[in-house]
Amino acid sequence: MAVEAKNLSYSYGKKKALENLSFKIDDGEFIAVLGPNGAGKTTLLKCLLGLLKAEGELLVLGFDPRKDRRVLERISYVPQRSSLALDLPLTVEKVLSMCDTELDWEILEQLELKDKMKMLFRELSGGYQQRVLIARALMKKPKLLLLDEPFNGVDLLTQEKIVEILEDVNATIIVVLHNINPILHAVDRIMLLNRELIAFGRSNEVFRKENMLKVYKIEIPLIVCEEGFIHPLYGDHHG
Amino acid sequence: MVEIFLALILISLLISISGNLAVFRKASFLIASVSHSALAGVALSLLLTSLGFEQDYFLLATLFAIAFALLASLTSRFSDIDTGVAISFALSMAIAVVFLSLIRGISAKIWAFLFGEILLVTEQDLIYLTFSTILVILLFGLLYNKFIFFLFDPEGAKASGINPKLLDIILFAIIATSVVAVIRSVGAILAYSIFIAPSAIAKEFAQSVKQSLIITFGITLISLMLGISVSLIFPVSASALAALIASTLYIVVFSLRRLKK
Numbered sequence: 001m002a003v004e005a006k007n008l009s010y011s012y013g014k015k016k017a018l019e020n021l022s023f024k025i026d027d028g029e030f031i032a033v034l035g036p037n038g039a040g041k042t043t044l045l046k047c048l049l050g051l052l053k054a055e056g057e058l059l060v061l062g063f064d065p066r067k068d069r070r071v072l073e074r075i076s077y078v079p080q081r082s083s084l085a086l087d088l089p090l091t092v093e094k095v096l097s098m099c100d101t102e103l104d105w106e107i108l109e110q111l112e113l114k115d116k117m118k119m120l121f122r123e124l125s126g127g128y129q130q131r132v133l134i135a136r137a138l139m140k141k142p143k144l145l146l147l148d149e150p151f152n153g154v155d156l157l158t159q160e161k162i163v164e165i166l167e168d169v170n171a172t173i174i175v176v177l178h179n180i181n182p183i184l185h186a187v188d189r190i191m192l193l194n195r196e197l198i199a200f201g202r203s204n205e206v207f208r209k210e211n212m213l214k215v216y217k218i219e220i221p222l223i224v225c226e227e228g229f230i231h232p233l234y235g236d237h238h239g
Numbered sequence: 240m241v242e243i244f245l246a247l248i249l250i251s252l253l254i255s256i257s258g259n260l261a262v263f264r265k266a267s268f269l270i271a272s273v274s275h276s277a278l279a280g281v282a283l284s285l286l287l288t289s290l291g292f293e294q295d296y297f298l299l300a301t302l303f304a305i306a307f308a309l310l311a312s313l314t315s316r317f318s319d320i321d322t323g324v325a326i327s328f329a330l331s332m333a334i335a336v337v338f339l340s341l342i343r344g345i346s347a348k349i350w351a352f353l354f355g356e357i358l359l360v361t362e363q364d365l366i367y368l369t370f371s372t373i374l375v376i377l378l379f380g381l382l383y384n385k386f387i388f389f390l391f392d393p394e395g396a397k398a399s400g401i402n403p404k405l406l407d408i409i410l411f412a413i414i415a416t417s418v419v420a421v422i423r424s425v426g427a428i429l430a431y432s433i434f435i436a437p438s439a440i441a442k443e444f445a446q447s448v449k450q451s452l453i454i455t456f457g458i459t460l461i462s463l464m465l466g467i468s469v470s471l472i473f474p475v476s477a478s479a480l481a482a483l484i485a486s487t488l489y490i491v492v493f494s495l496r497r498l499k500k
Contacts, residue, residue: 049397049398051398069400072399077395078395079398080394083393084392085265085391085392088442088448089445089451090391090447091446094448098395098396120446133395
């Protein structure tokens, strides 16, 4: 079992961010976490890392991350790009070597980064910056990969490339997103979150009118694609 | 003359490391805050000395500077770095003014710490500078990779097991130590421009952090040497001239860059 949580709760002062979350994630599963701003998605990732001390029972890769920091050796975390100090004069090579891992040229080849090593990270496009962060995370050979909004400011082609790469990763993956559509066919299960766990399962089980209303407080049309997956149609609201 | 040149090298090294750390940490104003905290320590040492309790300025200035730098670091955890530094700045300045107002008849000494004088560096100052430079280089060298990781990607650094609070405290302590070491030479008021302007220029043009350190070192050393050279011809403070050169260079460089765009 990669993650096991029972009655997991976290509050920022008096403001509840997560309330009584109970769920299990198997080894090797690919999970997408969806919800509006302030739903607790990033908070959940930080609780799994042990950076925020949540209440309740929590086991990540067999460790309680709140007590045992060894679990961090087995986890890679890709933060939101907005949290980076992009003005620092750092080469791609320097960013990649920050985690004290050896450069893996196969991963760099796959992410088309080999010829970008001497370039400044701040001069790359958003898509390539994201590739660098993912490459850095993958070089650690993690058992659990956590990604926080990896598609923000990333064009469609790069989104596809990132999904392709993630599909080949031999690890449990939890990705926090706003738009599930680029990754829907690749994920095993979807977690709908709005402080509480609204639904957790396959797309056809999770994307239901009542669940979407609970999460987003507005009606979001749902359509079925050729492969039979239900997709939320964001941006086409019906009040 | 050899002593002065050695002092300039050591000052430039300290400013190169601490100026870059402050700029990368987006805590440039911390330099002003720390230099005025150091001034409070200096004022206390002068007050004690005037009362018959002979005190060297360095220890008290270092204690005050580190204490207020840590206060800024702690306060910034509850709000943001600007607020943390501002609170620490206001408090340290108030204490400095209280001590200064109690001192009678030693305004020339206070003046020296407020505006500095590179040409009057004593053997004792050189010892403090050497000791501080070795300490700062050691700490910075040992923690270089961790500092860069933490400054670039604080969330990722935390997730990799780096203790951000401890690292931030060490970073602030390095800046405080550097400021105290150079306060006699560049002065509490002028420290801000001479620490920040070269690093801000370097950050824009450097292709790596190491290059940024080297460029900062170069700009600082040249500004100080030009300041001294001009002060030998005209009766003007060398540190004030150095600060003027560094700040003017910053304005010229960024104006030209803007015009080019």
